[in-house]
Amino acid sequence: MPTIETVPSFSGGVWSSLDATAYEEVFNPSTGTVIARTPLASAGQTAEVVEAAARALPGWSATPVVERARVMFRFRALMEQHFDEIAALVTREHGKTLTEARAEVNRGVEMVEFSCGIPSLIIGDMLPNIAAGVDAQCVRHPVGVCVGITPYNFPNMVPLWMFPVAITCGNTFVLKPSEKVPLSAVRLGELLAEAGLPAGVFNIVHGGKECVDALLTHPKVSAVSFVGSTPIAEYIYKTGTAHGKRVQAAGGAKNHLIIMPDADLDRTVKQLAASAYGCAGQRCMAGSLAVAVGSAGDPMVEALVDLGAAMKVGPSDGDESVAMGPVIRAEHRTRVATALENAKKDGATLALDGRERGMTDDAFLIGPSVVDHVTPEMRIASDEVFGPVLSVARVKNLEEALALGDACDYGNGAVIFTRDGYAAREFTRHFNAGMIGVNVGVPAPMAWFPFTGWNRSFFGDLHVQGTEGIQFYTRQKVTLTRWPRTDESHLDPVWRDAPRQ
Ligand code: NAD
Numbered sequence: 001m002p003t004i005e006t007v008p009s010f011s012g013g014v015w016s017s018l019d020a021t022a023y024e025e026v027f028n029p030s031t032g033t034v035i036a037r038t039p040l041a042s043a044g045q046t047a048e049v050v051e052a053a054a055r056a057l058p059g060w061s062a063t064p065v066v067e068r069a070r071v072m073f074r075f076r077a078l079m080e081q082h083f084d085e086i087a088a089l090v091t092r093e094h095g096k097t098l099t100e101a102r103a104e105v106n107r108g109v110e111m112v113e114f115s116c117g118i119p120s121l122i123i124g125d126m127l128p129n130i131a132a133g134v135d136a137q138c139v140r141h142p143v144g145v146c147v148g149i150t151p152y153n154f155p156n157m158v159p160l161w162m163f164p165v166a167i168t169c170g171n172t173f174v175l176k177p178s179e180k181v182p183l184s185a186v187r188l189g190e191l192l193a194e195a196g197l198p199a200g201v202f203n204i205v206h207g208g209k210e211c212v213d214a215l216l217t218h219p220k221v222s223a224v225s226f227v228g229s230t231p232i233a234e235y236i237y238k239t240g241t242a243h244g245k246r247v248q249a250a251g252g253a254k255n256h257l258i259i260m261p262d263a264d265l266d267r268t269v270k271q272l273a274a275s276a277y278g279c280a281g282q283r284c285m286a287g288s289l290a291v292a293v294g295s296a297g298d299p300m301v302e303a304l305v306d307l308g309a310a311m312k313v314g315p316s317d318g319d320e321s322v323a324m325g326p327v328i329r330a331e332h333r334t335r336v337a338t339a340l341e342n343a344k345k346d347g348a349t350l351a352l353d354g355r356e357r358g359m360t361d362d363a364f365l366i367g368p369s370v371v372d373h374v375t376p377e378m379r380i381a382s383d384e385v386f387g388p389v390l391s392v393a394r395v396k397n398l399e400e401a402l403a404l405g406d407a408c409d410y411g412n413g414a415v416i417f418t419r420d421g422y423a424a425r426e427f428t429r430h431f432n433a434g435m436i437g438v439n440v441g442v443p444a445p446m447a448w449f450p451f452t453g454w455n456r457s458f459f460g461d462l463h464v465q466g467t468e469g470i471q472f473y474t475r476q477k478v479t480l481t482r483w484p485r486t487d488e489s490h491l492d493p494v495w496r497d498a499p500r501q
Helices: 043-061 065-081 083-094 098-116 157-168 183-194 209-217 230-242 265-281 294-310 330-345 398-406 421-430 466-472 493-497
Strands: 009-011 014-016 023-028 033-039 125-131 134-142 145-149 172-176 202-204 221-227 246-250 255-259 287-293 349-352 369-372 389-395 413-417 435-438 474-482
Touching (some): 009 043, 043 202, 065 098, 065 183, 083 183, 157 172, 157 466, 209 221, 209 230, 221 230, 230 246, 255 265, 255 398, 265 294, 287 294, 287 398, 294 369, 421 435, 466 474
Parallel strands (some): 255 287, 287 389, 369 389, 413 435
Antiparallel strands (some): 009 014, 349 369
16 A cells, blocks of 8 residues: 655645644545545644744735735746646646646636736825825735635635735735645645745645634734635634634625526537536536526527536546546535435426436546426525536526525626626626626636625625735725924025925
8 A cells, every 4th residue: 555645734934744633535536546635733733833924924024015026926937837737736636627727727827917916006095285284195014924714626726816915915824725635735835935935924734623713713813814615604704703803705606597588509508518517516606506587498408418418527637538527525426416316306307417427436426417497495496516517497587587696695606698788787787696797607707806705605895806805915004294394494595485285
């Protein structure tokens, strides 16, 4: 038996294997084999990492912002240089296809590019003579030690939503990656060190609840960014804010895709499939409930079933022809299968049953599913399945489709497929979600725009990405200055006696 590597932690610039009392296995979902083990840090071990970040804070926050940005320029170049290797690592520990992994890494690189512009973005405001002889200025200061707690479904991109902005704003950072996919985070840490980031500015601690609780309650932690499921997001928000931290916590989703009868069927069905089955449905922006308006339903379901049945499903690691890879774990596959069984019990029709493909393989595979005739009281209408399952509800008109959105607890994304500008406008203005697509299957904002989940898809005030990220990782200081006349004997009389502001 080969020895299984223990995933190293990174604290104060030093990599080490924690001597933990508990470990979590890391799988390659394409083979079902264990490739590493994640140590679950105790509260005490977690506190040591926070202390390392706190020690690095005074030096780093005093480093000129232009120099902080230059580290990101070098980091970006290294990401480019190692792009294929980084994407392959995402596929290896997560199971998404290499094409999907490349897209993920690209989204992450864009966050680094955004952060390279921080000197222009963080610049302050100044108003001379706001009152007689008084000048006002407002500048942004770092908040302190920031923490990132991230989910399994984007091992590379989601950490990159957070630390490039936090660090270039002058903070130090502790990343607690998902214990299921810790290897991508480790690679990012290595590249940051190679880019010349000083020791202690970026740190990694691995763990579960004990580690997270230690981070949420540590007095030297100032801000917590979280991305994950809704119950944990709510817990993080409540616990973190109760301990005086600022918190941004993005949660789960149930994204509605509205299909109007006038939509281009061929294009729409391709986008529906890409949205629902991309990354095996494990995206917070994945299309989950297709809402077919009027006559759109029957032809759409027929075409979706054909497309889903023809998709090549298989182990993604090493086979670029695979269209859909495995889900993260065998238990997760069982969870998705159970959701399908419950949908059937609740009265829905399994037009395409993904359990008929892959369930017995070593890889954690399950085929794409189409669940038709879903009604609001069924569990599958409102639960986040987080697997390759597209449910279909039928409604008479756009108003009914909007009402379904109003009844939804979540509010991440929603999309309309139509050729009618009026319907698109009504939908855009009134749908109850923060990220909207018009004929765009996955309306995920890129680095320059905020990732604006609503309702129980987000807890907090300031989202990740865009200028909201900068607001989150900085606090403003307003300074009012008056310099009254003192001894003016040395001034030229012409100047001394002139009217002044
Ligand atoms: P998760 O909530 O299980 O885990 C997320 C993080 O929280 C992990 O680091 C994990 O270690 C930690 N955690 C888990 N249980 C905890 C507990 N009891 N106490 C403290 N910490 C705990 O989420 P996941 O399964 O890794 O990721 C999938 C979820 O993330 C989905 O719900 C998906 O919609 C969501 N997600 C949301 C967004 C968004 O932007 N809204 C983006 C990506 C993923």
